Amino acid sequence: MCGHLSCRHFSQEEILRIKEMSKAGIQPHQILSSLRQGNPHLQVVSRNIYNQISKIVKESLARRPVIQALLEELGEGGFTYNIEYDHEGHLTHLIFAHPLSIELTKSYSYVFVRDCTYKNNKYMMPLLDIVGVSSFNTSFYSCFVFMQNEKEEYYVWALKMFSKILGVDNHPMVIITDSELALMNAIRIVFPSTSNLLCVWHIEKNILANCKAYFEEEVDWIDFISTWTILIQSPNETSFNEAWSRFEVKYKERKFVLKYILSTWLPYKEKFVSAWSEKVTHFGNCVTSRAEGAHATLKKYLQVSTRGLREVKEKICLAIENQFQEIKTQLSSEKVRVVTHVSRFALNELYNQHEASSSCDLPSLCKGQFLKTMGLPCAHMIKEMNIEVLQLNDIHPQWRIDRRLFVNDRHVSLDNERDQISGLLLEIKDKYEKLPLTQKEGYQKATFSTKRGPSKFEIVEKAQKCARQVCHFFIYLLILSTMVMIIYIYV
Known part of the structure; x- marks a missing residue:
C-alpha cells in the first residue's frame, strides 16, 4: 500500500514546515530528510515535496498575476517601491527598498557603491544593486532596481527614485x-553636487583588455602598468602633469595605446587620479569591490538564474534581514564592550595614526589626505594636539555609533521573561535559516548557475596563457624530435 497516492499525504504540521523551510531557501531533498527525521514512516518522495511547494506558491498568489502579487506584497511589507511599463504594458523597471534597508540608508547616507549584476532572474533583466557603508566599514544593501536595459534614461529614473528614499536635499557625498x-x-543629472569616483581596478582591467596585445614581452607590460600606477597616484596636479609628459614620451611609439589612454581615460582623470580623488571624503572606497562582494553574497541566496522577480525579491529579503541583524548586533556589542562613541574600526584607524605620529618616518609635511578621505x-594632527583625548567633533559622523539606534526591527519584540539560553538558541536557528543555501549542510550545486560570464580582460589573459602553453609545447616537441634524430644518426 505504500505506493498508493493516499499514503503520500502531508499533515498540516508537515505542510507548515515545508512552507517555512522552502521560504528559508532549503532544497526539497533536504526538506524531505528533515521531515523523515520527525516521521520515519513518511512514505513521500522528493517529487511530492516539489508538488507541495508549487501548490503553496500557487495558493499564495490567490489567482493574482505574479506582478500584482509582488506589488501588493511590497506594499504590505512597508517597502518603498515604484514601477514603470512601456506602451505595450511590459515592465521596464522596478525599484524597491526594504524598510530595514531604508533605515540603514538614511543612517549612513554619505558613500554608496553602485553596479549592475546579471544572471539573477529568468527575464535576464540587469539588477542595479546600490550598496552603502556602515560605521563598521561593512556593506549593506540600500535598494535594488530591475531594469530592461542599461540606458541613461533608466538610470536617471532609478536614481531619482533613490533620491526620494534619501530625502529632500540629502545627496550622497560620493x-x-x-x-x-x-x-x-x-x-551628474540627478546628483550634481555628488562626487562620482571611478573604480581603479576596473580601469586597469579595461586597459589590460585593450592594450596588452601591443606588448610582446611580459617585462614591457609590467613596466607599462608600473608607469601607469605612478601616473594615477600622482599626489597633486603638478606632479600629474609631469608624469603624463614622461608617459607620452616613453610610449610615443605605441600610438594605439597612447591614443586609447588619452581618449578613453584622461577626460575623466578627476574621477580616479589621486591628485583629485584624494580630496574627496570616500572613507577609503576607491573600487567597486563592495558591490562585487554584495553580488556574490546575493547569488548565494538565489542559487539559480531562473527565478521570477517575486522569488528574487523573497531571497533578497532574507539577505537584507540577516545583514541588518548583523549590523544591529555589532552596534549593540560595541556599545557594551567599548566605552566610546565611535566604532572599533575607526578606533583602529586612529590607533594606527597615533603610532605613526611618534614614528621617525613621519613626513614633515602634512598633505591632509587622510583627514579629507577618512574623516578622522x-x-x-594627533602629534600637534599633544593631548590624550580627541574631541568628538574631530570624528566624522560616519564613524559615530552613539547617534544610532535602529528601531525598525521585527525581532526586537522578544519576550523579556524568556530564558536566556532558549533565546540564544532561537537567535542561532533564525540566523541559520537566513543563511545562503551554499553555507548550509547538505548543499548541492544548482544546475542553473548565477556565475557571471568572463570579462574581456579575463578572456585576453586566458588566450595569452593558452598561447604561451601551446608555444612551450611545440618547443618541447621540437627539442624532443631533434634529440631523437641525433640518437638515430649516432646509432
Missing part, C-alpha cells in the same frame, strides 16, 4: 561606479 557612461551621466584626525 558614489563609486565602474566606467558605465550612462550611469555616470545619470549621476591624521598622524600630524
Whole structure:
C-alpha cells in the first residue's frame, strides 16, 4: 500500500514546515530528510515535496498575476517601491527598498557603491544593486532596481527614485561606479553636487583588455602598468602633469595605446587620479569591490538564474534581514564592550595614526589626505594636539555609533521573561535559516548557475596563457624530435 497516492499525504504540521523551510531557501531533498527525521514512516518522495511547494506558491498568489502579487506584497511589507511599463504594458523597471534597508540608508547616507549584476532572474533583466557603508566599514544593501536595459534614461529614473528614499536635499557625498557612461551621466543629472569616483581596478582591467596585445614581452607590460600606477597616484596636479609628459614620451611609439589612454581615460582623470580623488571624503572606497562582494553574497541566496522577480525579491529579503541583524548586533556589542562613541574600526584607524605620529618616518609635511578621505584626525594632527583625548567633533559622523539606534526591527519584540539560553538558541536557528543555501549542510550545486560570464580582460589573459602553453609545447616537441634524430644518426 505504500505506493498508493493516499499514503503520500502531508499533515498540516508537515505542510507548515515545508512552507517555512522552502521560504528559508532549503532544497526539497533536504526538506524531505528533515521531515523523515520527525516521521520515519513518511512514505513521500522528493517529487511530492516539489508538488507541495508549487501548490503553496500557487495558493499564495490567490489567482493574482505574479506582478500584482509582488506589488501588493511590497506594499504590505512597508517597502518603498515604484514601477514603470512601456506602451505595450511590459515592465521596464522596478525599484524597491526594504524598510530595514531604508533605515540603514538614511543612517549612513554619505558613500554608496553602485553596479549592475546579471544572471539573477529568468527575464535576464540587469539588477542595479546600490550598496552603502556602515560605521563598521561593512556593506549593506540600500535598494535594488530591475531594469530592461542599461540606458541613461533608466538610470536617471532609478536614481531619482533613490533620491526620494534619501530625502529632500540629502545627496550622497560620493558614489563609486565602474566606467558605465550612462550611469555616470545619470549621476551628474540627478546628483550634481555628488562626487562620482571611478573604480581603479576596473580601469586597469579595461586597459589590460585593450592594450596588452601591443606588448610582446611580459617585462614591457609590467613596466607599462608600473608607469601607469605612478601616473594615477600622482599626489597633486603638478606632479600629474609631469608624469603624463614622461608617459607620452616613453610610449610615443605605441600610438594605439597612447591614443586609447588619452581618449578613453584622461577626460575623466578627476574621477580616479589621486591628485583629485584624494580630496574627496570616500572613507577609503576607491573600487567597486563592495558591490562585487554584495553580488556574490546575493547569488548565494538565489542559487539559480531562473527565478521570477517575486522569488528574487523573497531571497533578497532574507539577505537584507540577516545583514541588518548583523549590523544591529555589532552596534549593540560595541556599545557594551567599548566605552566610546565611535566604532572599533575607526578606533583602529586612529590607533594606527597615533603610532605613526611618534614614528621617525613621519613626513614633515602634512598633505591632509587622510583627514579629507577618512574623516578622522591624521598622524600630524594627533602629534600637534599633544593631548590624550580627541574631541568628538574631530570624528566624522560616519564613524559615530552613539547617534544610532535602529528601531525598525521585527525581532526586537522578544519576550523579556524568556530564558536566556532558549533565546540564544532561537537567535542561532533564525540566523541559520537566513543563511545562503551554499553555507548550509547538505548543499548541492544548482544546475542553473548565477556565475557571471568572463570579462574581456579575463578572456585576453586566458588566450595569452593558452598561447604561451601551446608555444612551450611545440618547443618541447621540437627539442624532443631533434634529440631523437641525433640518437638515430649516432646509432
